[in-house]
Structure formats: structure tokens, C-alpha cells
Amino acid sequence: MKFSENWLRELVDIPVDRDALMHRLTMAGLEVEGVEALGGTLAGVVVGEIVACTPHPNADKLRVCEVAAGGSAPLVIVCGAPNARTGLKAPLATIGTTMPNGMEIKRAALRGVESNGMLCSAKELGIDADASGLMELPAGAPVGTPLAQYLGLPDASIEIKLTPNRPDCLSVLGLARDASALFGSALHEPAGAPVAAVVDRTRAATLDAGVDCPRYCGRLIEGIDASAKTPLWMAERLRRSGVRPVSALVDVTQYVMLELGQPMHAYDDTKLDGPISVRRARAGERVKLLDGSEPALDDAFLVIADRTGLHGLAGIMGGHDSRVTDATTTVFLEAAHFAPGAIMGRARRLGLHTDASHRFERGVDPELPRRAIERATALILEIAGGRPGPVTETVIAADLPARAPVALRRTRLARLLGIDIADTEVERILRALGMQVEATAEGWRATPPSHRFDIQIEEDLIEEVVRVHGYERVPTRAPRGELLGPSLPETRLEASRLRAQLVARDYAEAICYAFVPHELLRTWQLDEGAVALANPLSADLGVMRTSLLPGLVTALAANRRRQQPRVRLFEFGRVFSGGTAADPTPVEHDRIAGVACGRAVAENWASEARAVDFFDVKGDAESLFALTNAAGAFSFTPGGPAWLHPGQAAEVRRDGAVVGWIGALHPDLLARLDLDEDVFAFEFDVAAVSQRALPRAEAVSRYPSVRRDLSFELPEAVPYAAVEAAIRDAVGETLTQVVLFDRYAGPNLGHDVKSLAIGLILQDRSRTLTDQDADRCTALAVAALESVCKAKLRG
Incomplete structure (x- = not known):
């Protein structure tokens, strides 16, 4: 919400300067996001009038202007603005003026002609962004008057960041109400006296949407001059509130919305036929909107219609065909109350965001439409003339929001x-905020005003009291009493342990959006079962992620584009998938994932430069598994999803169940993601890697261990995990450790054959093993390898 500081001070007496005002608003929950000072350095800038304008004798794009500035004789000014012309009134910076950018105006010769000042654009004066030409002032602007005095400067454009529960402050009047309570000052309500009807013409309205639109007000005004200019004071207030003036009729509706908080719309009455109907759209209906779009509608949308068709989306945007133009002579003004639930999310579905929808989906005062109509009528008559008819009001009283009293206990407030x-003080604050207050034995009973949708429970009243009283006046005290920490089972690893382990392995934690583009998931072949959002924030955030890796690799690519040669990222987060036919509720899973590219270790003098490979990342993953005290329960099996390289990928299993994947990204995927080097990744279910086996203390065996080494040949396709599993199953508890200490593959062995050298560590806790025991265990291992793994013992 942007507004003019002077406008706010006109509605409420504020006894402090700008900085103190900004601080007080922020401390009261109305966070000030930005302040743009306007016109604070315009001393020496006056209203000037070009009385003569001729081409420059030595420059095609310059003009020599004679400018009346209130002195005895016009000043000669050389100007290059395209709109410089005889009769134009514009700001004139006189000799000695210091401009907002620090430039001092001096006499200067431009192409042989002396210039005695500078005609200015709004941007040069620091009061608007328009630099297309001279700032054009109204024909009635008094020549020689200081510009700051004429424009009501200095001023400031203030932007407030409002929470969704405070739609009442989406207007200058709403902010003034809060300021009045904060400073205990008088509130000066905008003029709102009823305007008497001059003609009898009316246009009826029917409400066919029930609780979605329980109040609709309208008024006809005949004989207006739609081409009338918006007065300067109104145009400036609109500009300083972030609204570009358009035309008198449109500007009046915008002004009333900013002043009171009630969105309005103006129709060209000649384009309407019969009574107005507020109803649900019918499937397939279309309406051409003011922005030129023509969306297809369904019954989720409220529409404004007459006998011939649709004339707008209720609470969002008016229709193109019935808009007011400079040819409009009879205008139909509309102000209605639309329930937040009927507007919420509808504009976003169409890719729109309007001032009206922003207010209606948060809540607008249901008592405001008639007042807004009266205020807009008075302004239109003042600016464009006309003959007003009576205000017609259609109401479904039973469907209007009810205001229930809320009890506030004195003891609860103090606690x-x-x-x-x-x-x-409590009563003063509540009454200053517009509430009807009744004292009770325990405290008070307060009925909130119609514009405060957010006052529903006792805590709401307590919040109002403390924010007006001042959060800074509440002392800071340490909590008393014993605080019990969360009870975590010993069999579960905390997420902080897993995070710390990856950080220790030189990974940095990333936080990516849970919403991703559907096209990105399709590129990864991960779009099956993706949950689409009904009202996405944008087209690029349309579905919930089914994996953490697309977001992580996107972050990795962004770092690579910024000249980061070595990137290692991990993320904890949730992924989402569609439910089953029996239960369509989306399912959430916690995952941990990591990606790595570039050098295996950071650049240093002690190690050779080497690119990260599969086994580096596998080691990182195994360091996580070691935290579970059950590293042996995890195994790696060749294979994995289609987005992994078929020769450098593995499924990770725990006790036989697949819990994740690890490997290099597929070259085709890298090409589609515009990555020019290998990227290695892993992703696991958090539940699998956080389940910890409790450690069990055992005495060191008194009996020595025996080692037997085996060397054998076997097919390349047989994974080492299968080899170790076969040996352990065959030998049993006597085998305490299996050590792979050599691997060889080459032309001496033949195609698709490898040689492994394995050490068997044998030990019995009750006796010393004999050579016969060790030979028997070795024979069992060899037999298992020959039958299960097709291995052949080497001599």
C-alpha cells in the first residue's frame, strides 16, 4: 500500500515528524517498506509559461523559448524537450537553483544562444519517473508561484507492507484511523454527505449469488463531460500512491478506492441493457476485459451481467465493451460487497492481479458501498459536472457479515x-479503533467495527491493545519455570547429525523451492504422479517437486554459470506425489539429496587435480550410512532411474529394500540442462538413513584372529556386494570381516572378466581357531563363490 504522507496528515493530526511517524507505524505492525521524499529541494523552481517558442538557429533539436516567470520580462531558455510549445506552463528552475541530483543551474551558452534557467521534466525534479518531456502544468497554474507551494510539496510517497489480516489499512482512511489511535489525535473523515438526486433514472440490480454478493449499490449520472481534466491535486495524490492518472472518471474511482478502501467501477450506461445481475458464470462463457484478454469462465467466477451478456468479472476487472471513454455522457457507478471466499484465487487463475481483487480477497467493509458512491458522485460533479440520479441499493441482509462481540478479560490481558x-487506557484504545465497548465484571466486551474482519477472538483484542500501547513498552523478561526439551528415540538420528556430516564432507546446504516448473520434471522424466497446484504463484512454479535433485542441479548450474568451478550442495526437504485410486490424497516423503561436480578436493598444493568421480560421492554417502551403526545393512546394486548414467549408477538398498539412488547424471540430461561436465548425485529417504542401531558394548576377544587371502576370477557383471554376501552367508559367524584389497581387469583375463583379491578375517570368541578351522571356512567361501558368483579360484 503506497500513499502520500500529506494526504494522511490531512485526515489525522500527527504531532511528530516523518521519521517518528515511520517508526511508530512500524512498531504498530504497519511495517514501512520504503519512503521516497518528494520535492524537498525545489527552492528556486517556479511555475513558468512559454510565451514564445522558435527553432534554435544552430541546432535542429533545440528550441529558443521566452518564458514568463513572474518578473518584469520573460527569460530566454534553450530547451530540447519535444513538447515545448507556446502557451505551455511548466516548471522553471531559475539561476542559482540546486536540483535534486545536485546540479546547480547557471547561465550557459548553448550553441551560441544564452540560456537563463532550465525548463524541467518531472524526473529532473524528483517527483515522478516521467522523463519523456517537460512536466505539463494546468493552464490555470499561476505564473511565478513557487512550484513546491503549487504542488503541495514537500511530500513523501510511503509504502507499507501489510499482513493479510489488515485489509482495512489498504486505504488512507484506514491508516488514518490507526494513526489516530496511536497518537490520540483527532480524525478528520473525508467528505461523505449524500448528494441529492436531480433526475429520477435508475438501473435495477438483482443478486443471484447469495452470500457471495449480499450488497450492490449503483447510481446513474447524466450529462457529464468525460473529457474533463483530472484536477492536479487528485492526479498528484494518485501518482504519489503509485497510480498513473488515466481520465477523470477512472481517476475518481481509483481515488475513492485509495481514500476509503472500496473498489468501484464506472460503466458507460449506453452500453448496458436492462437490470444488472450479479451471478455465477456459466461454463464456457467469455468476457472481454479491460486489458484486452478474453478468458473462458466457469461457475467459480462471479460476473456482472445484463440482458445482452457479461460486463465484467466481479471484484476483479471490468469489461472492455462497457468501459467509459471520452465520448461517455451518462455513467453508471457501481460499488458492491463481495465475500472474500468468492474472489480469493480467481484473479490468479487467470494470471491477473488487480487492486480490486487484492482488496476483495482480503475483505472490504460491507457498510462502505453507499458511502463510496456518494463520495465518487460528489467528485465527479465537481470535476465533470452532470445530473445524478438516486442511489439504488440491493441488499440480502441475512447474508451480510455479522459482527459478534468479543470478551476481553483483564486477567488474561495482564497474564x-x-x-x-x-x-x-484499554478502553481508550478500543474506542479509538472504532469498537463499541461495554465494561463487564471481568473486563470488557468489544464489538468490532464493520471494517475489522480480523477481530474474532480474545487474543485479537489483546494484540490491538498492545500494538497501540506500544510493543517497546512491554519489558523483556526471561521465562520462568522448567522447559522440557523434545524426547527423541535413541534409534533415530537427528537431522542435524546428517547435516553436520555432509558439511564435514565439504557440502553446502541449499534450500530450493518445493514448487517447480512441470517442464523441468518432464526433462528429468520425473513428472509421473506430480501434484499440480490449483492456484500456482506463477507458471514456473506450477507443480510440487517429486524429487529434490531437479532443484539442486538447477542451483548447481546457476553456481557454475557464476564461475564456481567446484560445487557440492545438499538439501533436506520434502517431495510430493499423487495418491492412489483408493486414496487420492497427495503423499509427502522426507528426502536427503546431494550433487557434486568439479574437482574431487579443493585446489591445494598437496594433492593432484582430479575430477570428482562415482566413488568419491559413494564415499560421501557411506559416511552417512556409518552414522546408523548399521553400515553393513546398506548395499549397492547396479541400475537406477533413467536420468542416471547406465554405467555409473546404483540402487541403494537397506535390508533389501530400495531406499535411494546414487550415480552420474545421464549425458543426455546434462545436455538438456546445458551442463558441460559430469555431475554426480544421490538421493535417499530420510527415514532409511536416520534409523540407527543402538551400539552394544562387547569385550575384546582374548583369542587371536586368522587371515586367509583369496584371489579369484569372475564375470565383470557380478557386483562386489553379491560376492561379500555369498561369503558371509557361507562362512557364518566365524567371519568377522571381509577386506577387498585388490581388483584387476585387463587383456590378460579376457573380455568382461575381473580379478578380485579378498582377505577373510576369522575369529572365534570362545577358542583359538586351528588351521583346519581356517581351511574349512576358506573352502566354504570358495564353494559359495563358485556356485553363486561363477567365480574361479586363481592359483
């Missing part, structure tokens, strides 16, 4: 705040 606030 939550930790301080005692005087009863008189």
Missing part, C-alpha cells in the same frame, strides 16, 4: 503481556 495496563 499474556506481563504488565498491567490501566482500564482507562
